Amino acid sequence: MNRRDSPILPPGLSDEAGVARRLAAKATGRGRLAATTFAQYRTEAERLFWYARQTGTPISAWTLDEFSTYIAFLQAPAPWAGRARSVYARTVSRVR
Incomplete structure (x- = not known):
């Protein structure tokens, strides 16, 4: 594994769970992204995980x-x- 321990995220998160948490943080609060920007982040995350599954x-x-x-x-x-539309996309939708 290339992943380092995070000082912020709990240990043992899967790639998908880590990205879902990051997207959830970007969807709310002070650093909130515009809806269109958030949608593009999500699309790129879906594409990244789809490719990882394919390889x-x-x-x-x-x-x-x-x-x-x-x-x-x-x-x-x-x-x-x-x-x-991937399983990952449905997972992220539930996190939002």
């Missing part, structure tokens, strides 16, 4: 090579890379 490598285990491959994918997605 079979959890984000917290990514190295620079996996990250570089993801960025290349974003710049020129493969034809098979369709967008479907």
